[in-house]
Amino acid sequence: MNRFLTDAKIIQAELGEIRRDLHRHPETGMTETRTARIVADYLKGLGLSVREGVGGTGVVGLLYGQRKTRTVAFRADMDALPMTDRTAGEHRSRIDGKAHACGHDGHTAMLLGAAALLRRGAETLEGNVKFIFQPSEERLPGGALPMIRDGVLDTPRVDGLFTCHVHPGVPQGSVMVTPGYCTVxxxxxxxxxxxxxxxxxxxxxxxxxxxxxxxxxxxxxxxxxxxxxxxxxxxxxxxxxxxxxxxxxxxxxxxxxxxxxxxxxxxxxxxxxxxxxxxxxxxxxxxxxxxxxxxxEYPSVYNALGMVSILREAAAKVVGASRVICTERPFMGGEDVAYFHERIPGAFWFMGTGNPDMGFDHPLHSPLFDFDETVLSLGAAIHAQCAADFLSATVVPRVPGAETRRQGCEASRNRP
Ligand SMILES: [Zn+2]
Ligand SMILES: [Zn+2]
Structure with a gap:
């Protein structure tokens, strides 16, 4: 089994607990103070260098690798939606009119897991890893721009960014990515x-x-x-x-x-x-x-082919190549991670959570949206594998905007 996945399975229960705690206490855009504190405490506990209050309630953790030549970043959004949680689980929202119906609680837990996995072998990392916990993705004008203005992509400068979003339209445990423009x-x-x-x-x-x-x-x-x-x-x-x-x-x-x-x-x-x-x-x-x-409103997210290629290979090492789906069909929603991708090469990808047998087939933003927490360890392991692969890649992926969408999945297969 993939070494990151082996380690991720050990912390699966802990990630599940963190996710359920966040789910019970959802916070909407720019009010994520409790969530930010939990994130910052966890990162500090791992010994990372932590910056708080970045672009509002954002938190950034930095893990220095052996050589500090290159820096790869990961972004998780932390905000919930202003709606009622109608899921049946014990982890249902305790706060009236607020719910984690877009899975951002899962993104946050997954990225904390990735930090724990990478912390363990930091001496072997070929560069630095930055963990970006962003406020307010759901509410315009979004939390990405304030974080960028607050220098989240500088010191050290970020060379590439990976971002995961859960997706109930993709089978649980599968990964889906679109090269080129992938949102509107x-x-x-x-x-x-x-x-x-x-x-x-x-x-x-x-x-x-x-x-x-x-x-x-x-x-x-x-x-x-x-x-x-x-x-x-x-x-x-x-x-x-x-x-x-x-x-x-x-x-x-x-x-x-x-x-x-x-x-x-x-x-x-x-x-x-x-x-x-x-x-x-x-x-x-x-x-x-x-x-x-x-x-x-938000610009389109542009997935650089070189970044998609690294993601596809890293994900295949964790979930198997047959569960990595490349599609040229974009997602017609918006995402403010687009602002990051305008500045650095990035890959925004989906972690499948669809499982009708378990009742996990409600769409994002549905009051019934929920998912099986085993995807947390998968996501954490894929993040960690992406970090290792990006930092050891011989060629840095191209700058955003250098390619067109029509080059598609085939072109991203073996691209540096
Ligand atoms: Zn959403
Ligand atoms: Zn979302």
Whole structure:
């Protein structure tokens, strides 16, 4: 058996206890003080150098290796969601309206386990390992940027980053990764269409924002269907429309809300620009006006092929090659680990937790989401193996953004 997995199985019960404790006491974005204290105490107990209060409630542990030439980092998010936990276990949330329904309690326990595994053989490590415990992944603008501003990627400079997320859509014990872009870049918008109110019997004295809004919706449909590459995955959708108070009054304004999602931030920004042009032309045609407020959300996570290659090989050593799935299908959600990947090569991967026989098949963010804790030792061992393999690799993976998604799984197979 893989040496890290052998050691991880010894601490499995301890990791389970930590995870259940965090699960009972969930803390939402930027209030993770109890969680941060538990993390910092554990890392200090291992003898690591620990920085607290990084970018808010973030904690960073640093393990110095034999040679200090290269540094590999791992990131776990610590925050819970503002929702009710409806799982049946004894570890159910004790805090009303807060739940670890995205598995971040598991990510935290897994990474603490990896620190314990790597601490044991630190003298043989070819470089340093940084353990990043991040606050507030779920709540915009996220905890990654404040940590970056607080120097989490500096002194020593991080050369590569691995991040695990649990995934109930992948069989328990399997690993899944997507080379290239693996999550979407999104933007939320509020569009206020401004006309001139009046009596429905006197439309020539008014500017009807309802007709303008309908025209904007129709015109927007051709942005994706006629002006973007059909092979790109892009979404432009309206979610709300509100305007008017009575059937015989032309209102002053109509307000619409919607979302734009694309695989790369560049594509998203292009669609946002086209949407603004379209709305402007439509408003001008009607003699009206508009206000468009666009809120950029997380950019896409880009998985560097060299990092995916190291992850795939390391994971195969722990769970076996047949349980390492490479897919070119991205995950249409967002993740703020993207901000780290914009600066350093990274691999964001999924640890499968799906097990319908045990009732662990509820999706992330479901009040019933839960998983079997044996994945904690698997995740810890994969992290540790990734650290050892990254630090002993002869070639450092390429900088982010140097490759395109279409090179895919085949290209990441044996890539330095
Ligand atoms: Zn989530
Ligand atoms: Zn999550």
């Amino acid at each position: 870049s999104s933007a939320g918008f509020t569009l206020e269409v401004i006309g001139k109110g009046g009596h429905v019997a006197l439309p020539h004295q008014a500017v009807d924002p309802i007709v303008m809004a309908a025209d904007c919706i129709n015109a927007a449909q051709t942005i994706i269907s006629r002006r973007t590459d059909p092979l790109d995955s892009i979404i432009l959708a309206f979610g709300t429309i509100h305007g008017g108070t009575a059937n015989n009054i032309i209102p002053d304004t109509v307000t619409l809300e919607g979302t734009i999602r694309a695989l790369s931030p560049k594509q998203r920004d292009r669609v946002v620009a086209m949407f603004r042009e379209t709305v402007e032309a439509t408003a001008r045609k009607h003699g009206g006006d508009f206000r468009l407020d666009v809120r950029m």
